[in-house]
Amino acid sequence: FGRGLVSTPNDFGTQGQPPTHPALLDWLATELIRKKWSIKALHRTILLSATYQTAAADGPAQKLYGAFTPRRLSAEELRDTLLTLSGSLDLAMPEGHPFPKGRGFSQHNPFRANYEHTHRSVYLMVQRIQRRPLMALFDGADPNASTGQRRLSNVPTQALYFLNNEFLHTQAAGFAKSLATKPDRDARIQHAHTRALSRPATPSELANAREFLTAYTAAADETKAWAAWCRVLLGSNEFLFVE
Known part of the structure; x- marks a missing residue:
């Protein structure tokens, strides 16, 4: 839905915001336990819900989860969709990336490698010191920090x-x-x-x-x-x- 039931995902303590729908949160927690802690099963339940399948609408319905909130494709979704449309997406699990031949990496000679492939974006190698241009441009998570909720830019x-x-x-x-x-x-x-x-x-x-x-x-x-x-x-x- 683009946002969580708690608007401060990085702070569930006393300084954070309370859930907007505590009863729904309790029900989802119960469903997660009932489905043997399967995140995929919980995703399926949410995606098949009537609210998720309702067309986007303006107004208070968005804030109360009465209708779907329009959202931009994430960086990973965008890359995977482009590969799908071109017929290039490889759904198989890739092998591990080769270890670089170089040695003696330092501040002035950092390790930088960009292994291109056509597998799903979940298999992209992530480097803390060098973000992929596509991921950085479309607000991918910053690997140098905890990203509870991604920012949304329009540039x-x-x-x-x-x-x-x-x-x-x-x-x-x-x-x-x-x-x-x-x-x-x-x-x-x-x-x-x-x-x-x-x-x-x-x-x-x-x-x-x-x-x-x-x-x-x-x-x-x-x-x-x-x-x-x-x-x-x-x-x-x-x-x-x-x-």
Whole structure:
């Protein structure tokens, strides 16, 4: 839901805030015990609840958990979604990272390694001294501190990520390539909307996509045009936010 029943997750003591729904908290604790301490089972219970499945709404319903609160994809969710759309996500468990060959790391010669792979983001190696650019940009947890609740920022560099980042370009190209299995342009547009936004394109969106692709193909080949249009779709607020 984007926030906990206690608004101060790093302080459950006398200086912290009390739970907003103590009866619900007691029931969830009882359910956790009844389900043999399975966090996955508790997640399933929450995700299948009527409240979680209710559409987002403004007003007091959000504060009282009467409706879902819109939230942005986390850094890990964003990376995994991009890999899924491009068809590159590897659901298998990866092997351990190789130990670096170098020795004698110091303040002026720190250990820095960035092991790229297409497995889920939960398997990304985390370094305390060097955060991954994607994780840092989209408010990933700071490994140097206890992060009970992540901050939420909205800065121009996040929009620029969808225009210039190499990883994003690669996944958008893979997404565009997967659309080639559809018979015609309109079918590809509709399929892209369904996969990225979980809904079909509206008539105006369909017309705008046609206009974009026609103009782009006049100056570049069709493959690049589709990749560019996919970047536009992936850069939309509707893709980035869950409602």
